[in-house]
Amino acid sequence: MKHPNLTAYDGVEELSSFNESAFEEYCTCKLRECDKQVDFIRRIIDKKNYTGKVIEIGSGNGKLLYALEKNGLLDDGLGYELSSSRVNFAIKFSESMGSTRVQNICGDYLELDKSKENIDLIIGVDIVLQLIAPVSESSEKLLLDKVFSALKHGGNLIMELMDFTNIINMKAMVENDLMLWKEFDEHDPWHYGLDKFSINGDDVVWDKRFINRDRNIGDSTFTNVLRHYTFDIIKQKLIQTGFDEQKIHCFTCWKSEGDIPKDEFIVTAEK
Numbered sequence: 001m002k003h004p005n006l007t008a009y010d011g012v013e014e015l016s017s018f019n020e021s022a023f024e025e026y027c028t029c030k031l032r033e034c035d036k037q038v039d040f041i042r043r044i045i046d047k048k049n050y051t052g053k054v055i056e057i058g059s060g061n062g063k064l065l066y067a068l069e070k071n072g073l074l075d076d077g078l079g080y081e082l083s084s085s086r087v088n089f090a091i092k093f094s095e096s097m098g099s100t101r102v103q104n105i106c107g108d109y110l111e112l113d114k115s116k117e118n119i120d121l122i123i124g125v126d127i128v129l130q131l132i133a134p135v136s137e138s139s140e141k142l143l144l145d146k147v148f149s150a151l152k153h154g155g156n157l158i159m160e161l162m163d164f165t166n167i168i169n170m171k172a173m174v175e176n177d178l179m180l181w182k183e184f185d186e187h188d189p190w191h192y193g194l195d196k197f198s199i200n201g202d203d204v205v206w207d208k209r210f211i212n213r214d215r216n217i218g219d220s221t222f223t224n225v226l227r228h229y230t231f232d233i234i235k236q237k238l239i240q241t242g243f244d245e246q247k248i249h250c251f252t253c254w255k256s257e258g259d260i261p262k263d264e265f266i267v268t269a270e271k
């Protein structure tokens with residue numbers, strides 16, 4: 001049986017659930033969400049040596065790569081994404097943007113990326129490293145080694161990670177699985193979310209159940225197994241991979257405090 005992280009996003013952003021105007025509106029909104037990341041990337045790259053070769057691992061609908069292209073920060077972009085529905089969405093998104101510099105590749109980054117090198121920027125935002133690491137014993141090391149060898153000297157890895165320390169501490173207070181309810185913003189199609197957490201070695205098993213606002217369609221659920229990293233843990237792994245300790249940095253926001261959830265952090269590592 002496939003690891004749940006390899007299929008968790010199947011069916012996400014299925015094109016058949018968008019009419020033309022909903023598609024346009026969604027894309028505009030997703031692009032706008034990337035402003036803070038584009039701003040961050042503009043600040044951290046070394047403009048003198050930057051040639052715009054970018055890889056995104058787990059690129060989803062491609063929004064960040066298109067936003068970088070639109071802002072003149074991407075010359076040659078590769079997005080790797082497991083979910084075919086998201087890749088189909090990304091291809092239509094590309095056409096609507098008139099993108100010419102981004103290639104969307106459907107499949108597992110660990111299996112597909114054989115020989116890329118001289119990359120300026122490798123991006124793994126929104127917990128993607130944490131999704132890849134638990135898939136097999138070798139996945140974490142394989143991913144970090146691949147990233148390191150693909151980067152050029154002076155190139156940057158950017159990751160956005162979630163620190164599960166609070167969840168792990170809360171889980172320790174209960175005998176069974178930890179269950180947390182949340183209520184979504186009134187504009188969200190989902191009304192409530194029920195998150196169930198259990199711990200498996202270094203990983204947190206996070207089962208998400210969504211409850212629809214109008215209750216017309218069935219509830220949806222999916223499970224992610226996520227590797228727990230604090231900044232110190234990931235820093236040690238990056239040093240073991242070959243990154244220089246002095247060139248590994250932690251940030252608490254992209255642009256202004258509060259633009260990522262409280263338990264998340266951003267790590268940059270320059271080769």
Ligand SMILES: C[S@@+](CC[C@H](N)C(=O)[O-])C[C@H]1O[C@@H](n2cnc3c(N)ncnc32)[C@H](O)[C@@H]1O
Nearest residue numbers: 009058059060080081082083107108109126131
């Ligand atoms: C949390 S989502 C983030 C998507 C996107 N980066 C964003 O910010 O909206 C993580 C994505 O990584 C993809 N993914 C997970 N493991 C992957 C792998 N080994 N290779 C390529 N994509 C992967 C998932 O299918 C999912 O779409």
